[in-house]
Amino acid sequence: MFNNPLLLVCLAIGCGALLGRLTVKKVSLGVAGVLFAGVIWGYIEPAVKPPDVLSTFGLALFVYAIGLSSSNLLFDTWSHGGWRFLLIPPVAIGAAFAVDIFASQIMNIPPATASGVFAGALTNTPSLAAATTALGQKGAEATLGYAIAYPLGVLIPILMLAWPFRRETVDVGDALASAAIMISNVKEPGEAIAGLLERYSLSVRFARCVRGNEQFAISGYSVIKNGDIVTVVGLSDDVRNATEILGIEYDGNVLNDRSQLDLRRIFVSNPDVYGKTLRQVGIFRKFEGIVTRIRRGDTDFIPNAETSILPGDRLRVIAPRDKLSAISEYIGDSYHEASEFNILTFGLGLAMGIALGTVDITLPMGIGTFEIGPVAGCLIVALILGALGRTGPLTWYLPYGASISLRQLGLVLFLACAGIKAGGLLHTAPLNISALVLGACITTVTSLVTIVMASVIAGRSWPFIGGILAGVQTQPAVLGFAVDRCGNERVEAGYAAAYPLSMLLKIVFVQIFLLVMKS
DSSP states (O other), rough: OEEEEEEEHHHHHHHHHHHTTEEEEEEGGGHHHHHHHHHHHHHTTTTTTHHHHHHHHHHHHHHHHHHHHHHHHHHHHHHHTTTGGGHHHHHHOOOOHHHHHHHHHTTTTTHHHHHHHHHTTTOOOHHHHHHHHHHHGGHHHHHHHHHHHHHHHHHHHHHHTGGGGOOOOOOOOOEEEEEEEEOOSSOSEEEEHHHHHHHHOOOOOOEEEETTTEEEOOTTOOEETTTTTEEEEEEEEHHHHHHHHHHOOOOOSSGGGSSSSSEEEEEEEOGGTTTTTTTHHHHHHHHHHHEEEEEEEEEEOOOOOTBBBBOEEEEEEEEGGGGGGHHHHHBOOOOOOOOHHOHHHHHHHHHHHHHHTTSEEGGGGGTTEEEEEHHHHHHHHHHHHHHHHHTEEEEOOHHHHHHHHHHHHHHHHHHHHHHHHHHHEEEEEEEEHHEEEEEEEEHHHHHEEEEHHHHHHHHOHHHHHHHHHHHHHHHHHHHHHHHHHHOHHHHHHHHHHHHHHHHHHHHHHHHHHHHHHHH
């Protein structure tokens, strides 16, 4: 009954989802439960071997979706001084590489198993995919080493962060607030919004202005005067600061007045506006409307004129009542279309990534050549395409919902296939306690190096350090633990700074390890 590979893969995914929900002191395996469920099913049916191409394609989907979604945040972090944090992943993962080489030789652990331990201790499935591809028939040994080391790769970083996080409180200051302000402190005869924002370093978004009996949306070029009533939106502290600088809070019903201006939340689903900035889209210029906030995924943020809008974004628009329908048609406002993705650019992007992965790279000193593989190739291409956004009429972005679904589907496909192969190996390959010790050493050294370097560069900002550590480990469970204790913004900033480079380095280092151990 269970001799069908696809049936076994689906059973591993379903059972793994249940296993991943088991929680002990707020720690759970999450999606990694699929790996261990696969090990169990592989042990039950050792003759069943899922096709290798299925697991490779799953990982390609996962990293391609990750690369596209994290590209903008990564390059934005780099451009604001975050390039210093790029020093952490090479040093931390390089230290793990050195520990793996020397400790595996001391403990007589075979290179195939040690490569899997390296991937598991750093909780990185794409590097396991690279190792299994390079090893061929011995790939199951690497998967077994991965399964042995993975749990400590999750647990050790969480334990290291638990003590410094004990005094941290969840940052709840990132909720957006609105206020109406009676203007009384601007220069006469009036001052443009852009000038006010720059002169007072205000981080708010102006929405509407009430002047006498007239209401209108305001942009950066709009001029306001003393006596005007304006509405602003932003973080609570920023709104309070703007009120104190510009005038006094107005206690009338302006925020709920829809007699002349109305608001609507509009889904971005028109491919013609994907990747364009709000300035290029020109809602104010064409329709006298203003976008006051954008909801992307589960996060609301305040945009500016240079903010790019992506498929699936929800724009909160304030405009004259009779123009809202035209704006909705222009932006798209179709949930169905916002959930779909461009199959043409999706296929081209994956093809370019897989092709890049086949290029041979020659190492110095005659060590040999290696391919970065389809997984790393897809990640590099996705980061580039995500930064480009558009190439002429071609849009590379994935809608947020589609991105989440594709990365989850790709990851569970790989974990199920890898686990089933490792489970079949348990009949012939006994568990080696040395592999567990090696994994603990790799994770501990990597975590300590990361924490020390991040502390030196970022100071004692533990939420940010926790995000960096989660990114270096490429571990969602560590990220979830840090977010639960400290809130989102600072943690996710650290995660975005370290994650893409860390993933790429692990894929490369595991292949260099196998080449070095063969030479």
